[in-house]
Amino acid sequence: MKITNTGKQKDCLLITVEGRMDAVTTPEFEQTLGGWIDEGEIRFIVDFAGLDYISSAGLRGILTSVKRLKAMGGRIVLTALRGTVKEVFEISGFSTIIPIYESVEAALQEM
Amino acid sequence: MPEIRSAAKIEHLERLIDFVAGHAEMAGFGVNRINEIELAAEEVLVNIFQYAYPGTDGDVVIDCRIEDHVRLILEIWDNGEPFNILDVPDPDVTADISDREIGGLGVFFVKEMVDEARYRRTGNSNILTLVFNNQQSRGRQC
Numbered sequence: 001m002k003i004t005n006t007g008k009q010k011d012c013l014l015i016t017v018e019g020r021m022d023a024v025t026t027p028e029f030e031q032t033l034g035g036w037i038d039e040g041e042i043r044f045i046v047d048f049a050g051l052d053y054i055s056s057a058g059l060r061g062i063l064t065s066v067k068r069l070k071a072m073g074g075r076i077v078l079t080a081l082r083g084t085v086k087e088v089f090e091i092s093g094f095s096t097i098i099p100i101y102e103s104v105e106a107a108l109q110e111m
Numbered sequence: 112m113p114e115i116r117s118a119a120k121i122e123h124l125e126r127l128i129d130f131v132a133g134h135a136e137m138a139g140f141g142v143n144r145i146n147e148i149e150l151a152a153e154e155v156l157v158n159i160f161q162y163a164y165p166g167t168d169g170d171v172v173i174d175c176r177i178e179d180h181v182r183l184i185l186e187i188w189d190n191g192e193p194f195n196i197l198d199v200p201d202p203d204v205t206a207d208i209s210d211r212e213i214g215g216l217g218v219f220f221v222k223e224m225v226d227e228a229r230y231r232r233t234g235n236s237n238i239l240t241l242v243f244n245n246q247q248s249r250g251r252q253c
Contacts, residue, residue: 022124022128022153023121023124023153023157023160024121024122024124024125052146053146053149053150055150055153055154055157055217055220056154056213056216056217056220057153057157057217059213059216060213060216063208063211063213066208067208067209070208083142083143083146084143084146084147084150087143087147088150088220091204091219091220091223092204092216092219092220093204093205093206096205097207097208097211098208
């Protein structure tokens with residue numbers, strides 16, 4: 001898994017996550033995002049265009065971060081889910097509790 | 112039958128998943144179906160890593176075979192306390208964000224991804240058999 005901070009727009013931190021979010025790699029996602037939250041970031045656009053795979057451990061990591069940010073008045077939105085990642089969000093119902101957009105551009109228009 | 116044995120520890124997850132994915136790939140399964148198989152396998156394995164051997168160490172074994180070039184069959188063995196993962200109740204996938212619990216979601220994914228799942232207890236072993244057709248007809252089969 002590779003997490004990259006690709007800059008800031010409209011007061012949102014733009015992040016890309018590539019590769020796999022599984023039981024081994026997800027703690028790194030939580031720690032990295034947690035670090036940015038500790039630095040004061042509370043609005044995130046997380047681009048999953050390069051994410052190939054996610055398991056329940058990955059969803060747990062996202063939910064933990066979403067709940068933490070919600071309590072701080074912040075938010076996370078996701079973009080460009082595809083393949084099995086999209087399927088996992090749909091069958092788990094996560095696509096109804098976390099805002100998902102087709103692209104980073106579409107997400108930015110709503111932020 | 113190709114088989115892999117490993118200590119039931121999270122650091123071996125990648126190796127075990129690679130074994131399963133490698134066989135699915137050799138059998139000609141598509142990328143999305145392989146991801147679904149990896150998902151089911153990860154959820155079962157992580158459950159074993161976390162719960163099968165409380166306070167002690169143990170192994171996990173995966174047998175993998177292909178039938179008729181269209182069906183992948185995994186048998187996942189552990190020697191923990193008797194436990195049928197298929198008995199875990201489904202989570203509420205319609206719950207609001209504040210009420211969302213992750214418990215049970217992994218097992219839910221297993222049930223969603225397989226075409227057939229069976230549990231049996233033989234001697235000291237829990238044996239979970241998961242059957243994946245190359246083209247899954249979407250919808251619950253078990």
